[in-house]
Amino acid sequence: MAHPSLLELTRLAGLPASCADSVEIAGTDPVLPIRYRVATAGAAAIAAAGMAAAELWALRTGRRQQVQVDARAAALALRSSRYLRIDGARPAEDEALTGFYPLKNARWIYLHCNFFNLRARNVEVLGVPERKDAVAAAVATWGGDALEQALFEAGGCGAFVRSEDEWRALPQARTVAQLPLIDIVKIGEAPARPLPAAERPLSGIRVLDLTRVLAGPTCARTLAEHGADVLRITGEGMADSGIADFDTGLGKLSAYLDLRTAEGAQALQTLIGSADVFSQSYRPGSLARRGFSPEALARMCPGIVYVSLSAWGHEGVWRERRGYDTVVQSANGFAFQGKEREPRFLPVSAQDYVAGYLLAFGAMVALARRAREGGSWLVRTSLANAGQWIRAHGLLDPAQYAHVPAELPDDELRALMGAIDSPVGRLTYLKPAVRMSETPARFARPAVPLGYHPAAWPA
Numbered sequence: 001m002a003h004p005s006l007l008e009l010t011r012l013a014g015l016p017a018s019c020a021d022s023v024e025i026a027g028t029d030p031v032l033p034i035r036y037r038v039a040t041a042g043a044a045a046i047a048a049a050g051m052a053a054a055e056l057w058a059l060r061t062g063r064r065q066q067v068q069v070d071a072r073a074a075a076l077a078l079r080s081s082r083y084l085r086i087d088g089a090r091p092a093e094d095e096a097l098t099g100f101y102p103l104k105n106a107r108w109i110y111l112h113c114n115f116f117n118l119r120a121r122n123v124e125v126l127g128v129p130e131r132k133d134a135v136a137a138a139v140a141t142w143g144g145d146a147l148e149q150a151l152f153e154a155g156g157c158g159a160f161v162r163s164e165d166e167w168r169a170l171p172q173a174r175t176v177a178q179l180p181l182i183d184i185v186k187i188g189e190a191p192a193r194p195l196p197a198a199e200r201p202l203s204g205i206r207v208l209d210l211t212r213v214l215a216g217p218t219c220a221r222t223l224a225e226h227g228a229d230v231l232r233i234t235g236e237g238m239a240d241s242g243i244a245d246f247d248t249g250l251g252k253l254s255a256y257l258d259l260r261t262a263e264g265a266q267a268l269q270t271l272i273g274s275a276d277v278f279s280q281s282y283r284p285g286s287l288a289r290r291g292f293s294p295e296a297l298a299r300m301c302p303g304i305v306y307v308s309l310s311a312w313g314h315e316g317v318w319r320e321r322r323g324y325d326t327v328v329q330s331a332n333g334f335a336f337q338g339k340e341r342e343p344r345f346l347p348v349s350a351q352d353y354v355a356g357y358l359l360a361f362g363a364m365v366a367l368a369r370r371a372r373e374g375g376s377w378l379v380r381t382s383l384a385n386a387g388q389w390i391r392a393h394g395l396l397d398p399a400q401y402a403h404v405p406a407e408l409p410d411d412e413l414r415a416l417m418g419a420i421d422s423p424v425g426r427l428t429y430l431k432p433a434v435r436m437s438e439t440p441a442r443f444a445r446p447a448v449p450l451g452y453h454p455a456a457w458p459a
Contacts, residue, residue, distance in 0.1 A: 218356025
């Protein structure tokens with residue numbers, strides 16, 4: 001019988017249950033010493049993306065193929081950037097101000113200062129220089145709700161560390177609970193586009209990737225591993241994600257465009273004209289104000305699949321707040337260890353990666369619908385939705401994971417690694433966790449520095 005979590009995703013996407021018959025998920029939690037069943041959720045999301053790729057392959061060829069995912073590999077895929085090496089070494093990353101800080105009432109707040117612009121806004125709210133001791137002293141004079149709100153209003157980023165019960169009591173949590181885990185919605189009419197014969201499930205599919213950090217880039221990387229041409233667009237001078245950009249950049253081209261200029265916006269519009277998928281993770285409404293809403297793109301390029309990621313959901317009082325996996329973990333109880341104990345993050349970015357694989361699954365389901373019936377499509381989820389779904393899998397008893405090692409054995413880990421030459425050196429990376437019997441998932445292009453290529457589709 002098919003895996004229950006995979007069957008749930010199949011149902012949510014409106015697919016027949018028989019689609020899961022050729023998918024096998026081996027193993028279960030615990031893989032790592034974590035109370036949440038992250039391997040189960042991660043394996044299901046990865047398997048769903050593989051199942052959708054197999055469906056596209058069947059549309060091209062009429063042939064079915066087997067899809068396999070091992071839960072141990074899936075668990076590692078939820079922190080894949082941890083394993084990225086350049087010429088055998090991991091570059092140092094400076095996140096001196098990012099972290100948990102005690103508040104005046106013995107509670108905690110998390111400040112996300114990884115990006116220079118957010119760091120500047122956070123310390124501006126606190127009225128101190130960019131020094132950890134000064135930040136800590138200032139935070140200790142605040143209450144959690146007040147500082148969190150002040151950070152949001154100033155365009156900064158952070159979250160008051162809450163218990164799961166405190167999260168569930170918030171209006172935004174109730175909104176998230178009412179939203180579907182993933183939306184796949186028709187937003188416009190367009191002729192059907194049958195898929196021609198090709199060597200890979202997504203051969204000839206063009207993807208514009210306007211996302212950052214982990215979740216959105218993981219979606220586009222997953223499409224690349226099944227043969228899509230992915231062009232990542234970012235702005236020169238914007239804060240980057242360090243080594244994670246190389247891990248999520250596997251299989252992609254990368255170019256700079258400044259969407260604040262008329263020339264940059266026009267160049268993006270030109271690229272959209274021959275794109276199949278447009279993936280973005282700006283806060284709700286941000287791109288719409290620049291003329292790139294889902295509805296605008298459906299008119300601009302009938303047949304487009306518009307993929308949208310948000311932190312807190314596309315509805316609710318928090319919909320415009322900044323958020324990343326660590327910020328959401330702080331707010332929704334994943335990091336909470338007790339009211340007077342220092343919080344601790346999960347050793348995986350489960351919400352980020354699960355959301356990314358779910359979006360890739362939805363994008364491929366939408367491409368299959370476009371091939372059969374036509375139309376333009378919107379696919380969306382949020383980190384908060386992914387967190388809710390992970391939590392819905394239930395908790396392990398501490399005795400089940402207390403003695404589980406923090407890492408897989410070296411020989412098992414080596415078998416999961418791949419390598420490719422890039423402009424910055426030899427990249428060693430975690431290979432895709434999905435196994436496809438006819439079209440193995442692989443990266444046809446190495447990761448490159450941001451802005452390495454022109455803003456143009458390959459010939």
